[in-house]
Amino acid sequence: MNKSSEYQRVFNHIDIDGNGMISPSELQHCIGLIWNEGILLEEVEVAVKSSQGNNGQLGFEDFLGLMESAKEEEKLEDLRKAFRMYQMDGTDCITPKSLKRMLNRLGESRSLDECVGMINRFDLNGDGVLNFDEFKQMML
Structure with missing residues (x-):
């Protein structure tokens, strides 16, 4: 059907x-x-x-x-939940440090430099972190 x-x-x-x-x-x-x-x-x-x-x-x-x-x-609410899982530093963004921690929890060990590089690919405003809009663009 x-x-x-x-x-x-x-x-x-x-x-x-x-x-x-x-x-x-x-x-x-x-x-x-x-x-x-x-x-x-x-x-x-x-x-x-x-x-x-x-x-x-x-x-x-x-x-x-x-x-x-x-x-x-x-879908947007699911993305918000996922975003909150990655933002562990008490900020409203994903930092390289919080990304590294979450990836380690998921069994993907990455260096801090690798996490900086991953964030830089989607960091549209160049502030070194991902806000929700940047995260949403990355996920869609």
């Missing part, structure tokens, strides 16, 4: 009244079932509006866009 047909199946399941559109209340109901907790209708309405929903509802294409946005946000 391809992604589009999977999304179509999910869309059809959420579209309780079968009118080809997902209303905020239908989306709210579905999210409540998935997360097993309530979500405010106003929060769902904001999500629908941000996805350019037709008349305050989501058509299938709008739904696909919303799913892609959620997937991108999830």
Whole structure:
């Protein structure tokens, strides 16, 4: 089954009244079932509006866009978690020293000079460390 047909199946399941559109209340109901907790209708309405929903509802294409946005946000959060693993010096960046420590923990022994070189390849602003944006560019 391809992604589009999977999304179509999910869309059809959420579209309780079968009118080809997902209303905020239908989306709210579905999210409540998935997360097993309530979500405010106003929060769902904001999500629908941000996805350019037709008349305050989501058509299938709008739904696909919303799913892609959620997937991108999830990737970004995974990158933030990975970044935090490498930034061990109490700073908001990855230093050669923190990179060396993390690589050693992962079983890849590197010298401090090698770590400086690795950072320099992706250090866009030349400050000798990697901030989150530079780390993100490196990982993507």
